[in-house]
Amino acid sequence: MLTMTKLPITLIYSRLAFGLIIVLLSIYHIDNYRFVAVSLLSLGLLTDIFDGIIARRLNISTETLRRLDSIVDQVFFTSFAVATYIQCPEFFRGNSLKLTILLGFEGSTYLLCFLKFRREVATHSIGAKIWSLLLFATLVQLIVQCQSIVLFNSCFWIGILTRIEIVAIILILKKWTNDVPTIYHALKLRQGNEIKRHKLFNG
Template identity: 35%
Template sequence: MNRTTAPRQSLRALPWSLVVLRLALAPGIVWAAASGRPDAVLSVCVLIALLSDIYDGVIARRLGCDTPAIRVADSLVDTVFYLGVLAALWLRKAAVVRREWPLLAILLTLECVRYVVDLRKFGKSSSYHSYLAKTWGLVMAISLILVFAFSRGGLLLGIALVLGILCDVEGLAMSAILPQWQHDVKTIPRALALRRAMLAGK
């Protein structure tokens, strides 16, 4: 490897580093909650995870290394991180979890159903990164920062959970529409257009 390609290769590893960072934050936020660290630390963990989630995709696209593998990993790590957040929320704000439990139960059930459906149909989890999913991620992160740092944002958290449920319904619809695995499908109309193109290609 010459001197000019070495820095380029290092930069191409940056999106994966951000994904791994978010993965490490899952047990990190649970440890912070269990060990009595200030609530502000939990909020910072969520903020760092949000920024890493935004910029791993941005950087990957800029560097031309936005592969299906990193998109799938990105989606899976998001799920792992927010399971860690749920555990931290239970440790620190159990009343919030109890209040939102009906929505949480629906969301967790739909998440499991999606993974099963996608694995059976495509052999791997979906990674649609739709506009609705991006909105859900942003609203969820902001609501959790408010809940952890200021014990506020309960209404916003409820809205975030409803968005998550709608996102899972959208994801299931996309998986039903698409005959083949496809990443980064922003809307259901886009999924329908891809379906027509895929079937026409056959």
């Protein structure tokens, strides 16, 4: 029986399932793929929003839960990117340089965090949250049209800027910390000060 305390982790794992399902559906080129893909992507985004909110409301937003949330987010969006590549390979070939650069910046945040703290990135910064919404919109456009110019370019540049911010946060922090909204908050933590976190948006 699903209790409220188990709801956040259930939402997290449901997002993982959505990602794996969409890759399989993309491989088999099912009928109404676009509708199903956008629906699962939207449901996944909602679970990403509400798992943290519910966990914080119930005071069960632990470090382990936040780390799991971060890992599953990566798998979820990567799965949809792979599925979209299967459906729209020409777009990915035409934008391979930008995608490689973006993936390089993304990978650098994880490599730096692991080298410094032996843990994965889980800053959940405000900038990263905004970029996730932009990535969602870009994926929706790609799923529907197999093409994206303005949204993709915005996603690329905002992605680069937010990855740079995450790198700066990691370099500033003295010890691994989850849910660091901005560089300003990282500086306060480095100075040994407490930071104010919003009950709805930060753990």
